[in-house]
Amino acid sequence: MTGSTSTARETGGGETGKTWLGHPRGLFLLFFVEMWERFSFYGMRALLIFYLTQHFLFSDRDASYAYGAYMSLIYISPLMGGYLADRYLGQRKAVLFGGVVIAMGHIILGLEGGISDGGMGLGLFWLGLATVITGTGFLKSSASALVGQLYPRADMRRDPAYTIFYMGINVGATIGPLICGYLGQRWGWHWGFGAASVGMIAGVIGFVWCRPLLQGGGEPPDPARLAERVCGIISREWLVYLSSLLSIPLCWFLIQQHAIVGWMLALSSALVVVYILWEAFGRMERIGRDRMLAVLFLLVINPIFWGLYEQTGSSLALFTDRYTDRSILGFNVPASMFQSVNAAYILLFGPVMAALWIWMAKRGWEPSTPAKFGLALALVGAGFLVLVAGSGAPGTLTPLLFIFLLYLCHTLGELCLSPVGLSAMSKLAPSRMIGLMMGIWFLAMALGEYAAGMIAAATGGDDGLASRDGVLAVYDRIGWWSIAIGVVVMALAPLVKRLMHVDRLNEEDSLARHPKGEGPVG
Known part of the structure; x- marks a missing residue:
């Protein structure tokens, strides 16, 4: 029954808590966060090529080059964001940091610039995209990893959980272009980009408000080390945040240099x-x-x-x-x-x-x-x-x-x-x-x-x-x-x-679960 609750094991660590539809409630928090992140991403993407060609009057060719560079960097960024989450921050802090940075990027995009602004309008636009790229690198990989941390490794609910999570992605991807696209092309670009920022802000607020639903999942691997001050000046956690923000100027440069991105790839x-x-x-x-x-x-x-x-x-x-x-x-x-x-x-x-x-x-x-x-x-x-x-x-x-x-x-x-x-x-x-x-x-x-x-x-x-x-x-x-x-x-x-x-996969799984001499008891 929808909304019913029961007690079940929620995390790989063995903690217990209430469930919805037989799943830890933290799953639906992550569904909510990912839905709004995809709402903002696909809502903004729906406007991107039109903003370049109709607002900044790019040629189709130049707009396509910029689009390809931006989307490439979006898919590269989770490599570094995921590494920093695994090594230092933990997935929960990475999702929160990524969500805040993405929201900042969409707010910058909403600060509409025009041809009359000279380079400033276009410069702000590149800055907004670069900020979204940096934030996505932290949120995208870590939100998916958090889903798995809600379940023991052998829990049969893991696959259905990712199916539910995947549905959240596509709910956001469905409504984002409908709302942001309509507002952007009918009411003004800043309305469309602004709607994308509202979606991401809603996701961040929900994530902070409902943090207890994660039941301690995704915490830093070494909290004491993360809190240590580096050179007696700044904590290692804030050093990670600030150094990550320094990647924004790099992304700002690369979006405008599609040939360099191509050679890198x-x-x-x-x-x-x-x-x-x-x-x-x-x-x-x-x-x-x-x-x-x-x-x-x-x-x-x-x-x-x-x-x-x-x-x-x-x-x-x-x-x-x-x-x-x-x-x-x-x-x-x-x-x-x-x-x-x-x-x-x-x-x-x-x-x-x-x-x-x-x-x-x-x-x-x-x-x-x-x-x-x-x-x-x-x-x-x-x-x-x-x-x-x-x-x-x-x-x-x-x-x-x-x-x-x-x-x-x-x-x-x-x-x-x-x-x-x-x-x-x-x-x-x-x-x-x-x-x-x-x-x-x-x-x-x-x-x-x-x-x-x-x-x-x-x-x-x-x-x-x-x-x-x-x-x-x-x-x-x-x-x-x-x-x-x-x-x-x-x-x-x-x-x-x-x-x-493929025929050997089941045999290898069985050996992994039951090493030689440790088979299941009859």
């Missing part, structure tokens, strides 16, 4: 590939080596998918604004609001896809992980081709139906790749490398975000502005290429599946 990716091959061939036996090669195969597909999928916030948003009939029941819907469609589809079809995989698995029909990756690429490519086919003759507006169909194909593709990819990283990597492989997965996503900016920039003509025919020509090419690569991936899937040695 390329160098990091090359080093990751070399490291994985060194681990596979230098330190592992045959099964471990095979699995690392399978991981590398999946990691290569990851940025290809996200580079195509993330046209949502850049070229596709501009296409929807300029070349789509957005009239619904006589109301001309602001283009930014359509960025909520994907998250709404996930809420609708996520449970359906999960049930479908279970139904197919019981009959031995479930596609392997690499086959699902190939299917994801085919679906994202099909989405672009559907839009191209439905756009009609030059000079006509594209019916809104085809935007919805594109989002449907892309969402189904995401559900084939995103959850199963994270699961594959956790299953295939050795236990000593799981955290690192999760970080590498997000690094690959950052590379995809950068590629998304490059693809969107390619839709611009010689003057940097995207024409309808130019966008559709790019979509047609990437659509067919994505399907072709997806078919190749599905053809290679049986070989990659053999490299994964």
